[in-house]
Amino acid sequence: MVQLTIPQLEAKANEIRQDIIKMLVEAGSGHSAGPLGLADIFTALYFHILKHDPKHPDWDERDILVLSNGHCVPVRYATMAHAGYFPKEELITLRKFGSRLQGHPERTRLPGLETTSGPLGSGLSQAAGMAYALKIDGQHHRWVYCVTSDGEHDEGNFWEGMMFAGKYKLSNLIAIVDRNNIQIDGPTEQVMPLEDLRAKWEAFGWHVLEVDGHNMQSIIDACSMARAVTEQPTVIIAHTIPGKGVEYMEYNYLWHGTPPGKSDIAGAPPKDKQAAEALKELRTLGGKIRSEHE
Amino acid sequence: MSNVMDMKLVANIGAADIKGEPIRAGFGRGLLAAGKADKNIVGLCADLTESTRMQPFAEAFPDRYIEIGVAEQNLVTVAAGMAAMGKRPFVSSYAAFCPGRDWEQIRTTICLNDQPVTIVGSHAGVSVGPDGATHQMLEDVALMRVLPNMIVVAPGDSIEAEKATMALAGVRKPSYIRLAREATPIFTTPETPFELGKAYVVWEGSDITLFGTGTMTYQCLLAAKTLQSQGISAEVVHVPTIKPLDADTIVASVRKTGRAVAAEEGQMAAGFGSAIAELLSEQHPVPLQRVGMRDHFGESGEPQELLDAFGLTGAHIAEVAKTMLRR
Numbered sequence: 131m132v133q134l135t136i137p138q139l140e141a142k143a144n145e146i147r148q149d150i151i152k153m154l155v156e157a158g159s160g161h162s163a164g165p166l167g168l169a170d171i172f173t174a175l176y177f178h179i180l181k182h183d184p185k186h187p188d189w190d191e192r193d194i195l196v197l198s199n200g201h202c203v204p205v206r207y208a209t210m211a212h213a214g215y216f217p218k219e220e221l222i223t224l225r226k227f228g229s230r231l232q233g234h235p236e237r238t239r240l241p242g243l244e245t246t247s248g249p250l251g252s253g254l255s256q257a258a259g260m261a262y263a264l265k266i267d268g269q270h271h272r273w274v275y276c277v278t279s280d281g282e283h284d285e286g287n288f289w290e291g292m293m294f295a296g297k298y299k300l301s302n303l304i305a306i307v308d309r310n311n312i313q314i315d316g317p318t319e320q321v322m323p324l325e326d327l328r329a330k331w332e333a334f335g336w337h338v339l340e341v342d343g344h345n346m347q348s349i350i351d352a353c354s355m356a357r358a359v360t361e362q363p364t365v366i367i368a369h370t371i372p373g374k375g376v377e378y379m380e381y382n383y384l385w386h387g388t389p390p391g392k393s394d395i396a397g398a399p400p401k402d403k404q405a406a407e408a409l410k411e412l413r414t415l416g417g418k419i420r421s422e423h424e
Numbered sequence: 425m426s427n428v429m430d431m432k433l434v435a436n437i438g439a440a441d442i443k444g445e446p447i448r449a450g451f452g453r454g455l456l457a458a459g460k461a462d463k464n465i466v467g468l469c470a471d472l473t474e475s476t477r478m479q480p481f482a483e484a485f486p487d488r489y490i491e492i493g494v495a496e497q498n499l500v501t502v503a504a505g506m507a508a509m510g511k512r513p514f515v516s517s518y519a520a521f522c523p524g525r526d527w528e529q530i531r532t533t534i535c536l537n538d539q540p541v542t543i544v545g546s547h548a549g550v551s552v553g554p555d556g557a558t559h560q561m562l563e564d565v566a567l568m569r570v571l572p573n574m575i576v577v578a579p580g581d582s583i584e585a586e587k588a589t590m591a592l593a594g595v596r597k598p599s600y601i602r603l604a605r606e607a608t609p610i611f612t613t614p615e616t617p618f619e620l621g622k623a624y625v626v627w628e629g630s631d632i633t634l635f636g637t638g639t640m641t642y643q644c645l646l647a648a649k650t651l652q653s654q655g656i657s658a659e660v661v662h663v664p665t666i667k668p669l670d671a672d673t674i675v676a677s678v679r680k681t682g683r684a685v686a687a688e689e690g691q692m693a694a695g696f697g698s699a700i701a702e703l704l705s706e707q708h709p710v711p712l713q714r715v716g717m718r719d720h721f722g723e724s725g726e727p728q729e730l731l732d733a734f735g736l737t738g739a740h741i742a743e744v745a746k747t748m749l750r751r
Contacts, residue, residue, distance in 0.1 A: 194509075196505075236536065236537075237508075237537050237538075238536075238537070238538050244508060245504070245505070245508060245533065245537055246532055246533065246536050246537040247532070247533075248532065249528055249529075249532050251497075252497070252501045252504075252529050252532065252533055255497070255498045255501035255502050255504075255505065256501050256502070256504050256505035256508065256533055257505060258502055258505060259501065259502035259503060259504060259505025259506040259507075259508075259509075260505040260506070260508055260509050261505075262490065262502065262505075262506060263466075263505070263506040263508075263509035263510070263511050264509060266466075266487060266488065266511075267509075286497065287497040287498060287501065287529065290493075290495040290497055290498035291498055291501070291502075293493070293495070293498075294492065294493075294495070294498055294502060298490075
């Protein structure tokens with residue numbers, strides 16, 4: 131892969147957000163807030179950070195990317211299509227019968243997915259197992275990245291994985307927490323408080339970094355820093371805005387599991403205008419591009 | 425009627441001096457042998473390394489043995505991750521905890537994900553004894569056999585457990601192997617055939633078929649001997665592979681006998697007997713009685729005391745068979 135520059139990455143993330151909206155509208159169901167919030171991180175991963183080959187998804191030198199919070203898979207599908215894993219035309223088959231793009235990711239259906247996820251809290255342990263296997267084989271030049279959500283921390287399995295990776299000093303494992311502060315039933319700090327999140331990870335033996343999850347340079351630098359840390363796994367707590375890029379969705383937990391066009395939600399346009407409004411806002415970067423103001 | 429000669433079973437079935445050994449011991453030998461043959465085999469254990477008999481492997485291959493601690497959900501998901509990178513994991517714990525506690529992780533990250541992880545459930549059945557109902561796993565066969573992609577094996581003795589472990593190591597599919605804690609009579613020999621997916625006629629007869637799996641096959645043999653002395657010709661079919669079932673052998677036996685008993689040391693609901701019932705009702709319906717735990721838990725006690733109390737004995741199987749023949 132050719133690494134994109136920062137402006138190119140930002141433009142790519144915007145295209146990916148537009149595709150996410152189109153996919154969700156076509157599917158008529160699925161999650162909006164998380165995928166939009168993760169678009170910058172996934173763009174940075176696939177177009178700058180990861181060592182991978184879209185034409186050879188099983189390349190045995192590749193870095194591994196585990197998506198633990200499987201419901202955010204639309205952002206992964208969209209990014210993979212842009213990276214060349216499969217034709218972009220296939221994106222609108224999301225959640226349809228016979229599609230390789232299952233509602234939650236299934237490894238055996240689509241080359242390039244490293245595991246099957248959806249039920250929360252198990253991805254970090256799998257990523258840790260992968261990192262452990264790479265260590266056994268002395269493959270010190272490969273990295274395992276695991277994207278997780280903040281809500282996933284409610285799961286017991288998650289903390290078991292944290293403890294395991296800390297014990298075995300899996301320095302080739304980099305967790306990226308999508309800290310968007312929402313889950314289905316409401317804000318994370320109301321549903322089940324997670325703070326002091328940094329202190330909790332540190333107590334489990336992890337090196338902790340915090341970044342603006344929408345700043346490409348910060349995301350890239352944090353992953354670079356994480357790869358330089360030895361004797362400890364690293365977690366990057368990425369502070370993100372759920373629904374990022376679509377103003378009527380931003381910060382609102384009600385958009386966690388709802389696609390555009392299906393629900394009347396306070397602050398949003400009428401249902402039949404939601405998709406067009408979201409796409410227009412993305413194209414114009416929230417109205418900053420004046421030529422589209424007509 | 426007599427032993428099926430080509431099964432090469434021990435000669436002293438039913439004798440007081442028949443040798444016994446915990447089935448889990450055979451797993452320990454099998455894993456060690458498999459580990460020597462395949463460097464990709466890794467062993468993961470949840471704080472029960474000696475008790476589940478993973479110890480010999482752990483000592484021989486310290487770099488390929490991973491202590492997980494008391495965390496069964498992590499046990500199976502770390503294993504799924506290792507399998508994704510080309511390793512061939514065996515994970516062991518007590519069956520009550522794994523697959524008892526981590527069924528969803530097994531379903532999603534091993535079965536749906538189609539990763540070659542072998543789950544080793546030790547201390548299955550009421551013969552665990554004094555530890556009581558919490559530790560006497562009875563629902564594991566039901567939990568595992570409903571999962572697509574999963575192979576389910578319950579060896580009849582320690583020698584067969586060794587063979588089954590080595591056979592599973594060569595298969596790149598999810599699998600579950602059920603082990604017992606107590607010494608179980610050894611009725612097979614190293615020469616006895618074993619193949620995954622095969623059931624074996626271990627005692628020929630014509631009046632009724634006794635299907636046994638795991639520890640209960642030996643009890644079926646005892647029942648057959650008892651019935652023989654009373655002029656009843658029972659056939660014993662040993663079914664170590666509960667999934668996939670060997671339909672040909674199972675159906676062929678009931679075509680001959682016309683009725684059957686299925687015995688297991690576990691819940692009958694959705695268990696081994698239910699699997700036999702499903703198969704026969706679709707392919708060759710005959711009267712079938714199940715022997716096992718009928719919708720209740722075990723309790724503390726000495727193993728033999730419990731097996732007697734719950735009717736998990738050759739004597740009880742023989743009684744059930746006679747009742748069926750009187751109908």
